[in-house]
Amino acid sequence: RSPLATAQGLLGLILAEAHSPEALTEHVTKLQRILTEQLELVNELLEFARVETGHITLxxxxxxxxxxxxxxxxxxxxxxxxxxxxxxxxxxxxxxxxxxxxxxxxxxxxxxxxxxxxxxxxxxxxxxxxxxxxxxxxxxxxxxxxxxxxxxxxxxxxxxxxxxxxxxxxxxxxxxxxxxxxxxxxxxxxxxxxxxxxxxxxxxxxxxxxxxxxxxx
Missing domain, CATH: 3.30.565.10 (Histidine kinase-like ATPase, C-terminal domain)
Structure with missing residues (x-):
């Protein structure tokens, strides 16, 4: 839950600081990194489940x-x-x-x-x-x-x-x-x-x- 809570907080900052391009760039960059990490987490868990159950073919x-x-x-x-x-x-x-x-x-x-x-x-x-x-x-x-x-x-x-x-x-x-x-x-x-x-x-x-x-x- 922690990364998602951080992402939610960053979205709040983006809305609050929409007047500042520099702050927006920083917050969006952090948000992109968090979402990328979470997507990779999901992908790797799915791959792990397939490998462990033997449902992997080439x-x-x-x-x-x-x-x-x-x-x-x-x-x-x-x-x-x-x-x-x-x-x-x-x-x-x-x-x-x-x-x-x-x-x-x-x-x-x-x-x-x-x-x-x-x-x-x-x-x-x-x-x-x-x-x-x-x-x-x-x-x-x-x-x-x-x-x-x-x-x-x-x-x-x-x-x-x-x-x-x-x-x-x-x-x-x-x-x-x-x-x-x-x-x-x-x-x-x-x-x-x-x-x-x-x-x-x-x-x-x-x-x-x-x-x-x-x-x-």
Missing amino acids: ELTEVDLCEILANVVDTLTLSAYNKQIRLLCTFPEEGLYLQGDAAKLQRIFWNLLSNAIKFTPEGGTVEVEARLEPNSTLPIVVRISDTGIGISSEQLHYLFKPFSASRPGTHGERGTGLGLFIVKRFVDLHGGEITVRSTPGQGTTVLLSFPGTPPQQ
């Missing part, structure tokens, strides 16, 4: 992972800008193709990239790289790195357990503790792998690898 088509990553980056560019975070991307021009569920792959990368932004302080850097390692059994590799607050070795041990990794971001951003659990399950469903390396106070690197298909002609 709608497989040939997808370009670079295109999906680019779309996710576009949706989170404003979040990075608001924290003065440099968002650096490196994707091969020819694309990276695999048989996958576009919506679930988007959820994987959205969760990971939004986490990187959430736990990186102002002025930091988040990097997204996609590359092909043709001699690997899982040749499509995605790396998401940040210069954020990092994760302790104890937290790493429980990182993919539901509700165990919830903690506020550097601007007090909230989460459900379900995002990484959902990521792991969706990566597994695609026959992929995910590993996380982190140093507290220095940052975190997430590596994902997926099976690929030949590029489109």
Whole structure:
């Protein structure tokens, strides 16, 4: 109830301070952040319920992972800008193709990239790289790195357990503790792998690898 009460209070301030553009901008920005967090809370709870009950299936088509990553980056560019975070991307021009569920792959990368932004302080850097390692059994590799607050070795041990990794971001951003659990399950469903390396106070690197298909002609 607390976030909704805060949102209600902000709406009252907006009505009361309609004469002040500066105050309106500040209140609307806060309201947008609260509503976005609540929408993500609902989405993650719904995904968690589907995963736990086994009601998850993949709608497989040939997808370009670079295109999906680019779309996710576009949706989170404003979040990075608001924290003065440099968002650096490196994707091969020819694309990276695999048989996958576009919506679930988007959820994987959205969760990971939004986490990187959430736990990186102002002025930091988040990097997204996609590359092909043709001699690997899982040749499509995605790396998401940040210069954020990092994760302790104890937290790493429980990182993919539901509700165990919830903690506020550097601007007090909230989460459900379900995002990484959902990521792991969706990566597994695609026959992929995910590993996380982190140093507290220095940052975190997430590596994902997926099976690929030949590029489109």
